[in-house]
Amino acid sequence: MKLLPNLTGLRFLLVFLVVIFHIPQFCQNRGFPYFNNLSILNKGEEAVYMFFSLSGFLIIQQLYVEKSVIYSINLKKFFFRRILRIFPLYYLVLTFGLIYYRLILPFFGFDYENNYNLAYGILLSYTFFPNIFASYSPGGIIEILWSIGIEEQFYLLIAPLIYIIPLKKINQILLVFTIFFFLIYFSELIIFLRNYNMLFFYFSFSGLCSIMSLNRRINFHSFKYLLFFLFIIYFTTSIFRNNLTDFYYHLISMILFGLILYNLSEKPIKLLENKWIIYLGKISFGIYMYHSIMMQFVGFIFLKSNIHLKISNLNSIIIFNILVFISTIIIAHLSFKYFESYFLKLKENFIFDRK
8 A cells, every 4th residue: 555654754753752751761660860740742652642543543554455456365375474574583583672671781780670470471471471471460561462462463363354344334344343342341341451552442443443444435624633632632632531530431432533633644644754854754663672681781881980970961861862763763774774774675575565
């Protein structure tokens, strides 16, 4: 499918929010100066939720278009595309993380308590249940993989579902799925859904919005300025978070994200079409996957040099953030160019062409 520059650029803005959320947490845990007193610095979880919405928007639209053209879905090709995009980097970072906390940290004299059986941890993480593995606090490098597991679990569910559903019924089924799963998630019936952050309703609702954008049945453009105003308020303040229960907070988040994506797919925003932003969006998967490793690396430099004790807190915060961002972007760029691109070229053999 044709890439939408707005949505590619949005990926970078979201991963940026994730990184500036994790850096103060890391610094606080290591005893480094940190600053997190602005609401926008505490929106990492919400950024991941919107990543879920974005993934659902794109993947379900892709499946819907394929089914509308050939009246079926090639599940084999679909899953090969997902495997070639996700697996190489996922397993690389996961394997490094396991080695890092078990061998590398102790080698350099840093103790880390591994509160899990290694075989059990490998079983969970290598079979794409890192959201369950994360509950054992296996270390930041591994814990961030929880969201990748949620995405893969949803793909395993939604692709066969859309495959068997008649094309005309997909909208209704997605709506029913969203409502049903949302209510079940916040009920006391199946607690593990909440315990392990199985937020599938973000994907399905945005997928519904993506189909509506294709069919142009509903016009939300007259509300676009209100939507973007609410979007800015959502990510720059804590008004919603502080005044709503989890039930209503996720409900508003889900709807807001879906409608924002609907509008972004239709109406370009110049900032998000900047070539640098688009490229950073293209390597955003790598930025997400590597940023925790680079925090560890920069943290190691700080601990060995005690630089944070020799300069002001402000300078320490600025230097730490700059080093993490620059090193992460460099590594993500190199990974994309020399590692991921090999698998992305293979992925082209499995791409559905609507022509």
